[in-house]
Amino acid sequence: MLHRRSQSSNGYTSESNFLTKLPVTVIAADGGTPALSSTVDVTVNIITGCSKLQDRYGSWPVSEINNSVTVPCEDSYGGNYTRVCDENGSWGPVTSYCKVKDTVLTNLQLQLNSVSNASGNASGEIENILESLSKITDNQIDSGIITNVTDILKGVLNIADYMNITDNSTEYFYETISNVLKPENEEAFKQADVDGSVVLDVVDKYMLLQQETKCNNLNTGDVNEIENNHIYTEIGRISGEVLFPNIKRSETNIDIMENTLTNLGITNVCFGGAYYNSLGNVMENQVTLEGQGSALPTGEVNSDIISLQLLTDPGVSLDNLDPPVRITFTLINGTYTDPICVFWDYNITTGQSKRGAWSSKGCVLEEITNVTAKCACSHLTNFAILMSPSKISAHHSLILGIISAVGCTISMICLVLTIIAHRIVWSVVRSNRTITLMHLCVALLLAFGVFLAGVNRTESRVACIIIAALIQFLFLAVFFLMLFIGVEILLSVVQVFGSRFRLSRLLPLAWLAPLVIVGVSLGVTKTEGYGNKKFCWLDIDSGLIWSFIGPAAAVILVNVIIIVIVFKKMASATFVKSKTSTTKLKTWLHSLCVLLPMLGITWLFGLLSVNSDMFILQYFFSIFNSLQGLFIFLFHCVFNRQIRQALTHRKERRRTLASFESEIRNTTKDEHSKSAPDPVKKTGPSTRFEDVD
Incomplete structure (x- = not known):
């Protein structure tokens, strides 16, 4: 006997139930003659595959297990649906x-133009x-759609x-x-x-249109809701306090008190509200702080977006509500900091000429926990809360940015002075180490320059990718050059290869290796992760940052x-052992000050502060690394005995040469004066006067 079940509880499983009779014999304990013999019914369930299914994608036929099935698209679509x-x-x-064909959207636009030019009611066409x-x-859509x-x-x-x-x-x-806002x-x-x-x-304008056409037909207390996966809306008429969402219970809500x-002069009002649970992911993270005129990048949208509008008489202003509107948000990430109610x-036009930005005008933060935030605003519109994903607050971020900018500028000046000083006495100080040091100064000078000039240039996607890749290349070159300096110092101390080994011949590798790393990273990622809306640097979430952090x-x-x-x-x-403890300490400190800037050990602060709550490490990192050029100038020029002696010797030599040239000029002048004939004495009137006497 066979029983077939076409679907299981999930609507997809196809099973076959086979009912059969099996003989059962009970054997005696002593192994002798069977004590009992009988038969029982046994049902065996066998999954044979997937049953036929009709859904919004089309009709899926009966299929065997592990079989891939394709359903063709309609005529106006390209491709097909596939599932296993x-x-x-x-x-x-x-x-x-x-995927919809381009002609479909073109035809819809033409149909819309035709409707707009036609007279009469075209609600059906709409x-x-x-x-x-x-x-x-x-269906699957792209940016063009x-x-x-x-x-x-x-x-x-x-x-x-x-x-x-309708x-x-x-x-x-x-x-x-809702479909467009799919994650x-x-x-x-x-x-x-x-x-x-x-x-x-678009939603604000459509909701206003709904209010104008529907509110007159609503009785007090009537609320109509439309719920989709990624947007929820209500339109209703309320007497007294207005709370949205009114029907659907939600921790994120807008509350207008009856006193407001x-x-x-409003006792009965028609409201319209919209709730977006994924829109924040595609909003610009620009915010204009209260009292400031320019839009600044600040944090991320850390809540759902909620809006509310009231249909009132033209003379009623909703700009200075008292008491203010209370908005409660459920936070998406409870670890974010620096909350701003926006x-x-x-009315704001940003630097990218886009209309609109987040503004904190008229909104204040009243309360915040790891779960919710409560804001008070003196007006109605679309609300959200912005927070910083960094554990460093915006205040500290601003200070760190200033420190980095000032430090990099000072370092660039000092690096130029270092290069000039070494160039002046190059014949005296030239060595493997100074050659590598000059490469390091050039790399740092270029890296700081590109960083200051381009790290915030996010207006152009292509330019931002180039800047991010260039910064990655230059700072990797800095690290490889610091590695060469470290190896050269090690060789000079342990004398593994002897004094004839010239490490400077391998310096091109310090520039070639970063070029290979950047090239591979660009090729593998296809430039994805190079730059974002905030900075022209490597992306952290995708892991691309490790192409820099790793080396x-x-x-x-x-x-x-x-x-x-x-x-x-x-x-x-021996020369250290013979010194006193104080002298030894001075020697160690001097050696550390000389080595640390050249070997990049201060970058440890950056590595340790990546996942640290101690923002003091961020300050150490910004100060020491942005001033790396200053430290190099101090300990390899100002306090470097060889450089000082070479410059002093050059100065004395120039002074000696100047003195020598002066003596030569004077001697030449004297000799010229002695060798020249005596001037002819005049025998004019004086001689004649003598003759007269």
């Missing part, structure tokens, strides 16, 4: 999707367009402003918005010509070992 029947007899996730958009965005869809939605709003909108149109509209579309959204603020603007409305201000940490480790060996050799040297 897994070993449990369940349909797996869809792994390939259909509904058809929005339905098509909801289907298109339900996002741009075209948002353009069509803006066009729909221009038409719908003087037409009746309930179906509203459903399709919010389905489209898997985040990367495509960032590459599109529009950002998340366009979605805010009473002070405005709203999206469309740098290896160089630091080797140089630390070299310093230990060098100090051990120094401690055992």
